[in-house]
Amino acid sequence: MALGLNLNTSNGGKDFLPIVKFDARSGRMFRRDRVNGENEEVDITKTFKAVVDFENLEIGYINFNTGSAPDFQMMPHGSSMPEKPSPDHKQGVRFTLKLHADCGGDVREMASNARSFLQGVDNLHNDYVVGSAKNAGKLPVVVLSDTVPVVSGEGSKRTTNYSPVFEIIGWVKRPDGLGEAAQAVEKKATPPTTGGNKVVGPAKKMALDEDDFG
Amino acid sequence: MKNPFEKFEIEHLSPSSCNLFVASPAAFVMQKVLGKRSSVGAAAHRGTAVESGIAFALNSNGDVHGAIDVAKKEFDRLTSLSTDPRQDKEASSLADMVIIGYKELAGYGKPSSMQGKIEYKVDGLLVPMIGFYDFEWEQHGVLVDLKTTHALPSKISTNHARQVALYVAARGDNLDARITYVTSKKSATYELENKREHVDALGRIALTIQRFLSITDDPYELASLIAPDVDSFYFGDQQSRQQAFDIWGL
Numbered sequence: 001m002a003l004g005l006n007l008n009t010s011n012g013g014k015d016f017l018p019i020v021k022f023d024a025r026s027g028r029m030f031r032r033d034r035v036n037g038e039n040e041e042v043d044i045t046k047t048f049k050a051v052v053d054f055e056n057l058e059i060g061y062i063n064f065n066t067g068s069a070p071d072f073q074m075m076p077h078g079s080s081m082p083e084k085p086s087p088d089h090k091q092g093v094r095f096t097l098k099l100h101a102d103c104g105g106d107v108r109e110m111a112s113n114a115r116s117f118l119q120g121v122d123n124l125h126n127d128y129v130v131g132s133a134k135n136a137g138k139l140p141v142v143v144l145s146d147t148v149p150v151v152s153g154e155g156s157k158r159t160t161n162y163s164p165v166f167e168i169i170g171w172v173k174r175p176d177g178l179g180e181a182a183q184a185v186e187k188k189a190t191p192p193t194t195g196g197n198k199v200v201g202p203a204k205k206m207a208l209d210e211d212d213f214g
Numbered sequence: 215m216k217n218p219f220e221k222f223e224i225e226h227l228s229p230s231s232c233n234l235f236v237a238s239p240a241a242f243v244m245q246k247v248l249g250k251r252s253s254v255g256a257a258a259h260r261g262t263a264v265e266s267g268i269a270f271a272l273n274s275n276g277d278v279h280g281a282i283d284v285a286k287k288e289f290d291r292l293t294s295l296s297t298d299p300r301q302d303k304e305a306s307s308l309a310d311m312v313i314i315g316y317k318e319l320a321g322y323g324k325p326s327s328m329q330g331k332i333e334y335k336v337d338g339l340l341v342p343m344i345g346f347y348d349f350e351w352e353q354h355g356v357l358v359d360l361k362t363t364h365a366l367p368s369k370i371s372t373n374h375a376r377q378v379a380l381y382v383a384a385r386g387d388n389l390d391a392r393i394t395y396v397t398s399k400k401s402a403t404y405e406l407e408n409k410r411e412h413v414d415a416l417g418r419i420a421l422t423i424q425r426f427l428s429i430t431d432d433p434y435e436l437a438s439l440i441a442p443d444v445d446s447f448y449f450g451d452q453q454s455r456q457q458a459f460d461i462w463g464l
Binding site: 066068085086192193194195196197198199200201202 | 318319320321322323337338354368369370371372374375390392393402403404405406407408411412415425
C-alpha cells in the first residue's frame with residue numbers, strides 16, 4: 001500500500017486554504033468557494049484538472065465530526081502514522097493542489113478520510129511513485145477520468161459510495177503559488193514561551209520611578 | 215459520549231491533576247483512578263504555610279512578626295502527623311520566606327481577593343477544570359500565584375504557566391498574570407507570556423486524560439497500560455513506594 005494506510009480495516013484540509021472536496025456518496029468533485037460570506041459549492045467533476053503536490057502529502061487521522069473545525073493529526077507521508085487521538089478520528093490524507101484555469105485556477109487543499117476516496121488517492125499515488133522516477137522535480141497533472149461504485153454492507157446497511165479514478169496526464173514543474181502553499185503548510189508553530197521578564201509591584205515601581213528623577 | 219470520569223468518581227480536573235498526569239501518568243492512576251492517598255511532603259506544606267503568612271502580612275499593613283507566627287502555626291498544624299525527614303529544614307526556612315515574599319508583594323497593597331476558586335469549561339471536556347488562585351489585586355489588574363522554592367528559577371516553569379493562565383482565563387483575560395517565586399534569600403516576580411496558548415495546552419492535556427480514561431472501565435487495566443518510575447519524586451515517600459509495588463509489582 002503506497003500510502004501506508006490500512007484501508008481494509010477502517011476508514012481513514014489546512015484552515016487557511018480554500019478546499020476541493022470529493023463527495024464519495026455522489027461521486028462528484030466540488031470546489032468550495034466563499035461568496036458573500038457563504039459557502040458555495042461548484043461542481044467540477046467534469047472539468048477537474050490539477051497539479052497535485054504529492055511531495056508534501058500528509059497522512060494521519062482526521063475527525064470531521066467535531067462540531068466545529070475538523071481536527072487533523074497529520075504527519076508527512078513517509079513518517080510513521082501518528083497515534084490515533086480518538087475513536088472518532090479516521091485514517092486520512094491531506095494535500096494541496098493547483099486547479100487548472102478551467103476549473104478554478106487557484107491553490108486549494110484536499111483532505112478526506114472516506115475509504116472510497118482514499119482508495120482512489122492510493123492508486124493515484126502508486127502511479128505518481130512510478131512516474132516520478134522519470135520526472136524528477138516535477139509534479140503530476142491529474143484529471144478525474146471516472147468514478148466507480150464501491151458497495152459495502154448488507155441488507156438494510158448496504159451502501160454505495162464512489163471511488164475516484166484519477167489519471168496522470170502529464171508532468172510539470174511546480175507551478176507558482178503551489179510552492180508557497182506547501183511552505184505555509186509546513187510552517188510549524190513553536191512552543192509558547194512562559195515568561196522570564198521580572199516585574200515589580202506598583203509601589204516599588206513608583207519608588208524606582210522617583211529614583212529616576214534623582 | 216459516556217462520561218469516563220464518572221466511573222472513577224472524578225468530578226473535576228485541575229491544573230495540578232493535569233500536571234500530575236503529564237509528569238507521572240502512573241502517579242495519576244494511583245491517586246486519581248485507584249484512589250490511593252499519598253503523603254504530602256513537607257515542602258508542599260511549607261508553601262501553604264508561607265502563603266498564609268504573606269497573606270496575613272499583606273492584610274495587616276505589614277505585621278511581619280505576626281505573619282511569621284501564622285506561617286509557623288500553619289506549618290505545625292499541617293505537619294503534625296508528617297514523617298517527612300525534611301520537616302525541620304522546611305520549618306527553618308519559613309520566617310525568611312515570609313519576609314522575602316512579603317517584601318516582594320507589599321507594593322501591590324492589600325489583595326482584593328485571595329484563594330479564589332475558579333471554574334473553567336474546556337470544549338469537549340466532560341468535567342470542569344477548577345482551581346484556586348493565590349492573590350488578586352483588582353485595583354491593579356494583577357493576579358499572582360506564589361511559589362516557594364529553594365532555588366530561584368530564571369523564568370516561569372511550563373506547569374506553573376499553565377496553572378496561572380487558567381486562573382486568568384477564568385477570571386478575565388484582561389488581568390496580568392504573574393508568578394512570584396520566593397526562596398529564603400531572594401525573590402522574583404515574572405509576567406506570564408502567551409496566556410491563551412498555555413490555557414489551550416492545559417485543555418489538550420485534560421482531553422488526553424479523558425481519552426485515556428475512556429479506554430476501559432477497569433482501573434487496574436488502566437494501570438496495566440503504564441509503569442511507574444519509582445525513583446521519581448511522586449514515589450519518594452514510603453507509602454507511595456509501597457502502593458506502587460502493590461499495584462505494579464515494581
